[in-house]
Amino acid sequence: MVELIQQLIDGLGLGSEYALLALGIGLTFGVMRMINFAHGELITVSAYVAYGLTLIGLDWWMLVPVIVATSIATSVALELVAFRWVRGASDFAMLLMSFGVHFVVQAGFVMYVSASARAFDRPSWINNTVSVGGVRVEVVDVAVIAVTVATLLGTLAILRRTVYGMAIRAAAEDFDTAQMLGVRSNLVIRSAFALAGLLAGVAAVLLLMRTGRAAPAAGLIPMLKGVLAALIGGLGRLQGAVVGGLVLGVVEVQLVSRLPDEVDGMVNGIVFVLIALLFIFRPAGMLQTAAAERV
Amino acid sequence: MTVLARRVLPDVAAGGVLFAAVAAIGLVYVWGAGDAASERLFTSLLINVTVVVGMQIFIGNTGILSFGHVGFGAVAGYAFVLFAIDTDRKARLVPDAPFGLVDLTVHPAAAIAVAVALTVAVAAVVGLGLVRSAAASGAIAPTVITLSLLFATFELAVNWTDLTGGNRAGLSFRPGTAMAGRGYAYAALAVALVVAGIYRRSRSARLARAVREDGVAARSLGIHPATHQMWALLLSVAVVAVGASLRVWLTGTISPERFFIDYTLLTITMLVVGGRNSITGATLGTVVITVLTEAARVVSGPDVDPGPFDVILRPGLSDLVLGASMLGFMVLRPRGLLDDWELADWLGPRLRSRLGLPGSPSAAPQEVTRAVPRAEHHRAVPAAVQPAPDRLAAAGLTVDFGGLRGLDNAHILAHSGRVVGLIGPNGAGKTTMLNAITGLVGAQGRITLEGQDIVGLAPHRLARRGLARTFQNLRLFEALTVQENIEVAALAGGRSSRQAEQTAAGLLGLCGIADIADVRARALDYGASKRLELARAAAQAPGFLLLDEPTSGFSELESVIIVDQIRRIADVLGCGVVVIDHDLAFITNLCDRVYCLDQGSVIAVGSPAEIRTHPAVRAAYLGG
Numbered sequence: 001m002v003e004l005i006q007q008l009i010d011g012l013g014l015g016s017e018y019a020l021l022a023l024g025i026g027l028t029f030g031v032m033r034m035i036n037f038a039h040g041e042l043i044t045v046s047a048y049v050a051y052g053l054t055l056i057g058l059d060w061w062m063l064v065p066v067i068v069a070t071s072i073a074t075s076v077a078l079e080l081v082a083f084r085w086v087r088g089a090s091d092f093a094m095l096l097m098s099f100g101v102h103f104v105v106q107a108g109f110v111m112y113v114s115a116s117a118r119a120f121d122r123p124s125w126i127n128n129t130v131s132v133g134g135v136r137v138e139v140v141d142v143a144v145i146a147v148t149v150a151t152l153l154g155t156l157a158i159l160r161r162t163v164y165g166m167a168i169r170a171a172a173e174d175f176d177t178a179q180m181l182g183v184r185s186n187l188v189i190r191s192a193f194a195l196a197g198l199l200a201g202v203a204a205v206l207l208l209m210r211t212g213r214a215a216p217a218a219g220l221i222p223m224l225k226g227v228l229a230a231l232i233g234g235l236g237r238l239q240g241a242v243v244g245g246l247v248l249g250v251v252e253v254q255l256v257s258r259l260p261d262e263v264d265g266m267v268n269g270i271v272f273v274l275i276a277l278l279f280i281f282r283p284a285g286m287l288q289t290a291a292a293e294r295v
Numbered sequence: 296m297t298v299l300a301r302r303v304l305p306d307v308a309a310g311g312v313l314f315a316a317v318a319a320i321g322l323v324y325v326w327g328a329g330d331a332a333s334e335r336l337f338t339s340l341l342i343n344v345t346v347v348v349g350m351q352i353f354i355g356n357t358g359i360l361s362f363g364h365v366g367f368g369a370v371a372g373y374a375f376v377l378f379a380i381d382t383d384r385k386a387r388l389v390p391d392a393p394f395g396l397v398d399l400t401v402h403p404a405a406a407i408a409v410a411v412a413l414t415v416a417v418a419a420v421v422g423l424g425l426v427r428s429a430a431a432s433g434a435i436a437p438t439v440i441t442l443s444l445l446f447a448t449f450e451l452a453v454n455w456t457d458l459t460g461g462n463r464a465g466l467s468f469r470p471g472t473a474m475a476g477r478g479y480a481y482a483a484l485a486v487a488l489v490v491a492g493i494y495r496r497s498r499s500a501r502l503a504r505a506v507r508e509d510g511v512a513a514r515s516l517g518i519h520p521a522t523h524q525m526w527a528l529l530l531s532v533a534v535v536a537v538g539a540s541l542r543v544w545l546t547g548t549i550s551p552e553r554f555f556i557d558y559t560l561l562t563i564t565m566l567v568v569g570g571r572n573s574i575t576g577a578t579l580g581t582v583v584i585t586v587l588t589e590a591a592r593v594v595s596g597p598d599v600d601p602g603p604f605d606v607i608l609r610p611g612l613s614d615l616v617l618g619a620s621m622l623g624f625m626v627l628r629p630r631g632l633l634d635d636w637e638l639a640d641w642l643g644p645r646l647r648s649r650l651g652l653p654g655s656p657s658a659a660p661q662e663v664t665r666a667v668p669r670a671e672h673h674r675a676v677p678a679a680v681q682p683a684p685d686r687l688a689a690a691g692l693t694v695d696f697g698g699l700r701g702l703d704n705a706h707i708l709a710h711s712g713r714v715v716g717l718i719g720p721n722g723a724g725k726t727t728m729l730n731a732i733t734g735l736v737g738a739q740g741r742i743t744l745e746g747q748d749i750v751g752l753a754p755h756r757l758a759r760r761g762l763a764r765t766f767q768n769l770r771l772f773e774a775l776t777v778q779e780n781i782e783v784a785a786l787a788g789g790r791s792s793r794q795a796e797q798t799a800a801g802l803l804g805l806c807g808i809a810d811i812a813d814v815r816a817r818a819l820d821y822g823a824s825k826r827l828e829l830a831r832a833a834a835q836a837p838g839f840l841l842l843d844e845p846t847s848g849f850s851e852l853e854s855v856i857i858v859d860q861i862r863r864i865a866d867v868l869g870c871g872v873v874v875i876d877h878d879l880a881f882i883t884n885l886c887d888r889v890y891c892l893d894q895g896s897v898i899a900v901g902s903p904a905e906i907r908t909h910p911a912v913r914a915a916y917l918g919g
Contacts, residue, residue, distance in 0.1 A: 089629060095435070
């Protein structure tokens with residue numbers, strides 16, 4: 001029982017990161033109908049910024065706002081220089097566009113920093129644990145869950161209460177109609193990318209505190225998990241993305257603890273296969289049946 | 296010459312030309328450079344064209360972007376090497392290999408066959424999820440699934456060290472014999488090009504392309520998307536598996552990294568730069584990207600002094616070139632250099648006239664009766680058991696959209712050889728009724744076709760039972776020509792290629808679009824598009840033809856012409872027609888009987904004359 005609670009907390013901690021990424025992917029999908037395979041680049045760029053700043057001796061507490069700001073700026077910048085050009089294009093073109101952006105950013109880091117990974121200092125308290133009624137809990141997990149809940153509540157408030165948020169939600173429902181009602185597409189799309197950048201920035205902070213590592217492909221696996229979480233929850237459903245992320249995290253931790261040691265390295269692979277199987281039986285995701293196509 | 300040989304002649308010839316072109320470019324380069332590195336580059340060009348053409352078979356014909364083909368390549372590559380390397384080497388590299396593999400060695404050519412069989416089996420399982428998710432949510436979910444599978448195969452290769460030797464060691468094939476495989480690489484390329492060409496002309500590939508262009512319209516024609524996507528996947532994976540095996544054979548080594556993200560980026564870029572919808576494009580793209588990346592590799596390599604260009608000429612440049620080419624093409628030319636231009640299509644007419652072969656069969660409009668046989672074989676009702684009248688009937692039809700009731704206890708009755716009109720103000724539920732009858736929206740109530748209950752049947756099954764329809768907002772297969780649009784419908788209805796050509800020839804004349812038979816549907820004006828949609832529906836040889844506003848946007852004169860065409864099609868096919876329209880005058884000219892819908896319910900039924908004067912109809916239309 002104690003072990004189960006521990007694993008649950010672990011899983012929710014991991015799932016929180018996925019949820020933040022999935023929500024960002026869901027937001028940009030909502031306004032552009034594009035799955036952003038370059039969403040992980042926000043983490044990669046953040047990781048290199050963190051690496052650079054720890055080199056000059058900045059403390060983690062000061063890194064946090066810089067990382068989040070970097071992520072937001074990168075997200076908006078990618079929209080400006082790249083995704084803007086494929087608005088309204090075919091799924092095919094948009095998928096490849098974001099895939100290409102991923103590779104260009106990655107090649108940039110290979111060319112101008114290094115092809116190999118760079119490690120940097122993690123916060124000193126990262127491995128601390130506290131004991132709550134016999135359950136040994138890592139401080140970082142508690143921090144991650146708390147930060148995620150706060151971030152998600154903040155995002156909810158933005159989406160519910162602000163004009164931008166309402167415009168994003170309206171656009172996610174029906175972009176054409178929203179535009180006809182006077183919602184400005186540039187503003188909505190950029191707000192969505194900024195918000196996705198913010199969420200990815202928070203996720204990046206949480207992730208980098210654990211890994212302390214910057215590499216040209218650092219964002220690839222987190223991106224893929226985020227995309228899968230968004231798909232599991234049903235694309236275009238923002239709550240679904242969050243639920244999908246949490247489920248993915250919990251399942252992954254369960255797998256790690258239950259599978260024999262020999263296959264430890266294959267947990268991601270097994271998760272991917274499970275998800276592929278899920279789509280055989282629930283082709284439209286876990287929560288949702290596909291909305292009827294308009295004919 | 297047999298009919299089949301004549302039919303595939305252009306494809307075989309085009310395959311030969313492309314093969315010769317690739318081989319010539321490579322041989323001239325090797326002769327010019329004259330070193331081992333140029334040999335290696337040529338070898339990889341041969342193999343990459345094979346792999347990319349293999350990917351084109353699936354990605355081009357289905358329009359589903361797959362990142363997983365290189366993952367299938369990894370499966371094939373490991374299967375190949377585990378069967379092909381000699382037992383001594385195996386005992387050293389993977390002493391604990393399962394399934395008794397350590398003591399088993401076959402000739403490399405046989406190992407390729409084993410690899411293909413295994414990989415195709417894996418693809419069959421994976422494909423099931425792929426095509427199901429494609430049906431449910433379009434092209435996005437399958438793409439993500441294939442990307443996941445690429446990672447899954449990678450992790451498996453890294454971690455199943457007993458089998459693969461893991462990440463660092465890798466498995467190496469006997470060096471020194473590598474060039475022995477060159478002949479197989481030539482053969483594989485030639486076969487891949489010809490197979491892709493012949494497949495492209497096949498019935499299944501044409502139906503897959505129809506699905507690619509418009510899934511909803513394709514299902515309404517009776518095409519089951521998953522079937523054809525699955526065939527494309529299996530053939531495509533088989534070709535990729537051959538290419539991947541050769542890649543291991545001729546380069547002499549395999550490690551998980553060799554079949555992962557980098558190779559995926561390379562091959563996908565080759566495909567989309569050249570033009571994913573064309574085999575010629577896939578070949579051209581591979582050559583272009585090979586030249587570009589090789590140039591980037593050389594200028595950024597250690598042998599070139601970068602001088603002031605140090606900023607850009609450094610390792611990693613070839614990846615940047617790849618990524619940037621992909622971005623550039625997605626923005627400026629998303630369908631690639633050649634789009635869907637195909638060498639075989641260009642060669643076909645020239646070859647036929649040179650060899651004095653007949654072109655496509657043609658039929659005069661009056662022959663359409665013979666060319667468009669009634670779809671008797673679609674009717675499942677044994678006449679002796681139940682002398683069912685030729686009729687389509689719906690009763691108690693109710694459709695709910697969330698809280699909104701789209702149809703409320705509506706009914707309709709249509710007979711063969713008669714034209715029934717469906718009128719009503721906007722939002723009355725006319726299109727909803729058509730969608731309910733054709734299975735595109737779920738409905739409660741009773742719908743019978745020739746006495747058999749058809750509620751809940753999938754659109755493609757209804758189409759096969761003889762229901763054909765058009766759409767209010769035009770759903771043509773845009774990248775296909777006018778003639779191909781009609782032929783696909785006939786093929787979907789179970790006709791042979793030859794019958795489909797005859798059907799198309801007849802309907803092109805009947806609908807007055809014969810002069811634009813070779814124009815792509817996306818280039819048509821509105822009127823021609825409408826006529827094509829009518830022709831396409833008629834090509835299904837339906838028992839009932841359901842037309843959603845065939846005259847919307849037409850002038851009065853054009854409306855008169857289309858009324859005439861609808862009547863002639865109905866006469867020729869002997870089918871029943873249900874037609875939706877706003878225009879009372881049009882309905883009066885065309886219909887035998889008219890139903891008027893308002894707010895989801897039938898408010899009046901009668902002859903056109905009765906309907907015009909019906910008080911409820913006047914109230915609904917005039918708000919009086």
